[in-house]
Amino acid sequence: MKKLFLYIVSLFIIVGCSDEIPEQKRPIQAKRAVLAYLIANNNLDTDIMNNVVWMYESLAKSQDSCSLAIYYKPSSSNNYINEAQILTFFTDGHGQINGQPALEGNDITTSNVVGQALKYAAISGIATQAEVMQANLQAMTDMMPAESYGVIFGSHATSWMPATGTDISTFSFGYDGVERNSINIPEFADVLETCFPGNLDFVLFDACMMQTAEVCYELRNATHYCIASVMETPVDGFPYHLILNNLYQEDIDFDKLCEDVITYNKKEKLWGTYAVVDCTQMxxxxxxxxxxxxxxxxxxxxxxxxxxxxxxxxxxxxxxxxxxxxxxxxxxxxxxxxxxxxxxxxxxxxxxxxxxxxxxxxxxxxxxxxxxxxxxxxxxxxxxxxxxxxxxxxxxxxxxxxxx
Structure with a gap:
């Protein structure tokens, strides 16, 4: 918590220095902050780490001020992050990320991206436990006050099916460690309703099999839109270098988002079904x-x-x-x-x-x-x-x- 306090102090310092920016160049404050809750303590760690690099790549191209906070739970083999951390990135829309020139070209590597992030120890515990998930999401919203939020959830998942050890292993959402700790969808929805009281614009599931009526119905009081696939998804994940900036727009172009993902998957000779559901219609x-x-x-x-x-x-x-x-x-x-x-x-x-x-x-x-x-x-x-x-x-x- 000490690190979180120091972060908040540093944020006030950054805001306090904003008067040094000439009025005509002052970045427009984004109304929506994007958060990512990435549970990579499993066999997806390398792929999810690459997704973080893609997110950075998109931010580096942004012409608007954007805020991104990432909760990352790594596997023991991760060479860049050795414990659950919150990585934060602020772009001013003028080529600066976290007060430094944005990385370009071959310099956008995992090591450099993690190195440029503002890093804070996450609240410890099993990432899929409701209390831990809620505490870390709340910490991220405290770091990044915004009118509204969008949250990306990345890990293994199996839709509405119970997160229990049965004859068929299921994850519901999340796979934290060898015990395959997961959270069931009703409890997941409760966490979101608590953390985002009426200001969660979208949930994006970078996880398998989540675009079902059962999931969207549970989320009807938690978020406006659900972006997901009804099928098992490729390990590549969503091509964030192509779509993340779209998620900051006041009116997200959902048709373009789905088309961009499919275009990438076709290019890589993958498969896929992607859709956007208005959960308020459920x-x-x-x-x-x-x-x-x-x-x-x-x-x-x-x-x-x-x-x-x-x-x-x-x-x-x-x-x-x-x-x-x-x-x-x-x-x-x-x-x-x-x-x-x-x-x-x-x-x-x-x-x-x-x-x-x-x-x-x-x-x-x-x-x-x-x-x-x-x-x-x-x-x-x-x-x-x-x-x-x-x-x-x-x-x-x-x-x-x-x-x-």
Whole structure:
């Protein structure tokens, strides 16, 4: 906490010196700060560390003042960070980051980027414990006061599925250490509601399988937008060197964001589905889905699951089905106009790759028309008693759509 106090003092000093900047060159203070909560104490450490470098690369090109705080939990093999730390970067929009000339070209290396960061010891503990996550997010917001925030969460994840050691290992969100410590989505949503009371613009999941109705419904009171993939994602992560500056804009260009990610993935011969969901529409979306499945209960009972687009592979087969394709199958292959309207209000942008040669994920989606941007589980679709019991007892979407 002493380091945090010293940081806050240094921040006041920086602000106090801002009068030295000529009025015509004074940077415009960004209304939104971006935070990143990166749990890399696992086999993704090298890739997530590279994501930090990409974030810096984007900041170095920014023509606006931007604030970025990164909570980073490294693995024991990380050569640059040896304990959980908070890295902070402030760019003035005139080529300066943290009061120094921004790195350029070949100088943008992991070592140099970490070296230029203002670093502070994070609050210790398991990164996926609600209390630890909340404390560190709160510390970052204290460091970077802003009108609103966007938060990037990077690690392993498995959507709504419970973070428990079962016959199929699941992470829900986060994988901290050999014990695979994770946080379940309802508790995750509670943390966000506590830390960001009405001022969290977006959550971006740089993690697998998070763009499901179950996740977005839990987040409906926590954030406005959810940016994620319904599939397992490449280890490269989001190409932050191409998209981060977009996330600072007052009106984020979500179509461009999804297209930029897909363009990068295509160039690297990867796969991918990415979408942006308006979580504030999830109550209305749940009501529309419930109406469809309730009115066609007998058709649903006899519907072959193999006929519906699903997004899981191997042990995660049938964890999530395309919502629109399910409704389409219940309506003789036609999506009702009324449902299409609420879908358009809920899924604001989407982009995907079909027929990729990346095995096994490239073959999951063959027809772009079957991808609506958001998936959901069908109770008992998977022969996994742990999933099914947890789904009924803990997931709010179940009660809103499937419950009596």
């Amino acid at each position: 109550d209305a979306f749940a009501a529309a889905v419930r109406e469809e499945i309730t009115s066609k209960a007998s058709l649903l009972e006899n519907l072959s699951l193999h006929a519906i687009q699903q997004y899981g592979v191997d042990q995660f087969s049938y964890f999530s089905f395309d919502v629109a394709d399910l409704i389409r199958q219940l309506n003789e292959g036609i999506l009702p106009d009324s449902f299409q309207q609420i879908l358009n209000q809920t899924v604001l942008a989407k982009s995907c790759i079909t027929n990729s040669n990346a095995n096994p994920y490239g073959s999951v989606l063959r027809d772009e028309e079957k991808y609506c941007g958001i998936g959901m589980y069908i109770p008992d679709a998977a022969n996994n008693p742990n999933w099914n019991a947890y789904y009924r007892s803990a997931i709010s979407w179940y009660q809103a759509v499937w419950g009596n």
